[in-house]
Amino acid sequence: MQILDDDGLAAPGEIIRPHDIYINRQSPVATRGAMVSPLTLTDNIQTYKGPEGETAVVDRVALFSDKSFNLNVKFIIRHTRRPEVGDKFSSRHGQKGVCGTIIQQEDFPFSERGICPDLIMNPHGFPSRMTVGKMIELLGSKAGVSNGKFHYGSAFGEPSGHADRVEAISDTLVKHGFSYSGKDFLYSGITGSPLQAYIFMGPIYYQKLKHMVLDKMHARGSGPRVMITRQPTxxxxxxxxxxxxxxERDCLIAYGASMLIYERLMISSDPFEVQVCRKCGLLGYYNHKLKISICSTCKNGENVSTLKLPYACKLLFQVLCIQAFRPEFLNNRFFATVDIFALLNVFNGPYLGELIGSVLVAVILQIML
Structure with missing residues (x-):
């Protein structure tokens, strides 16, 4: 569908969809000399990169020039979205939060006047952030709706006499049949029985932030990798x-999901096969012409085994070698000179000894393969 005008720009009010072109910009290849043909222009289009299946509307188009008299174009694109789980909201006091769930109106708690809240906030945000102004706003808004007057609810205007005192606002609530503290007696929308506590309820101005789950949700099966570490981008x-x-790794360790850790941190990330010498414990290499594994230090392939480990680990060993360190895998020379059971008896805790013993046995079996 053609949405561009003769000037190559989409007009305000046009409906655009993902991958639609709303700026048809052409740049000259040779900036010096006169253009002899349209072939000297290259297309540099601007496409809409919105979520799949969602439409947007061109709200405003601004044309202006910079200091160098170059033409600039600015588009303002408008979306119409309903709040959903994962969207971010905030009051005017820095009390930001994410929508956790959306339920039907009949399931919300309601008051004796038949009023039910539009939003339920977790009260644990008050002791830590200490946003007293939000409580004053709720009291002032509730009193202002009741008597039809504006209330200046700033926490810093009371000493100068410009703001209404909290006591005066509370007296106004009492005159109109509300509680002095602004709390209401609510009933459960599911069972109809009264709630066991009074609920602090009133009108508060809330704003919807630009951080929406529709723009942030992401998943991938396979994709590009970083060239240096060979890990996903x-x-x-x-x-x-x-x-x-x-x-996340600590949680998996606490659950004992060792195979899941192995799969997430290596198999699905950067698995790599290296050649390790059982004699010196250093890395070797595989000779594709001779089709044998050779140790670079021992100059032979008699004691070389293939080991699978993350490519980042292999990269770390090579960086340590550059810094004149000698990282060695556990080799035959280590087990010939160190008494493993005497090493385990150094630790008094029986569980710690069993843990270290199982790790050493796992390393031994992996290297001896």
């Missing part, structure tokens, strides 16, 4: 992977 714009960080 990072970021939604680059089709990156989802990082399993330290806290």
């Amino acid at each position: 990072e970021g939604r714009s680059r089709n990156g992977g989802l990082r399993v960080g330290e806290m």
Whole structure:
């Protein structure tokens, strides 16, 4: 569908969809001399990169020139979205939060006047952030709706006499049949029985922030990798992977999901096969012509085994070698000179000894393969 005008720009009010061209810009190839033909122009189009299946509307188009008298074009694109789970909201006091769930109106708690709230906030945000102004706003808004007057609810205007005192606002609530503290007696919308506590309820101005789950949700199966570490790229714009960080790793360790850790941190990330010498414990290499594994230090392939490990680990060993360190895998020489059971008896805790023993046995079996 053609949405561009003769000037190559989409007009305000045009409906655009993903991958639609709303700026048809052409740049000259040779900036010096006269243009002899349209072939000297290259297309440099601007396409809409919105979510699939969602439409947008061109709200405003601004044409202006900079200091160098170059023509600039600015588009303002308008979306119409309904709030959904994962969208971010905030009051005017820095009390930001994410929508956790959306339920039907008949399931909300309601008051004796038949009023039910539009939003329920977790009260644990008040002790830490200490946003007293939000409580004053709720009281002032509730009193202002009741008597039809404006209330100056700033926490800093009371000493000068410009703001209404909280006591005066509370007296106004009492005159109109509300509680002095602004709390209401609510009933459960599911069972109809009264709630066991009074609920602090009133009108508060809330704003919807630009951080929406529709713009942030991302998943990938396979995709590009970083050339240096051979791990998946990072970021939604680059089709990156989802990082399993330290806290996620600690949770998996606490659950005992060792195979899941093995799959997430290596198999699905950067598996790599290296040649390790059982004699010296250093990395070797594979000779494709002779089709044998050779140790670079021992100059032979008699004691070389193939080991699978993350490519980042292999890269770390090589960086340590550059810094004149000698990282060695556990080798035959280590077990010939160190008494493993005497090493385990150093630790008093029986569980810690069993844990270290199992790790050493796992390393031994992996290297001896």
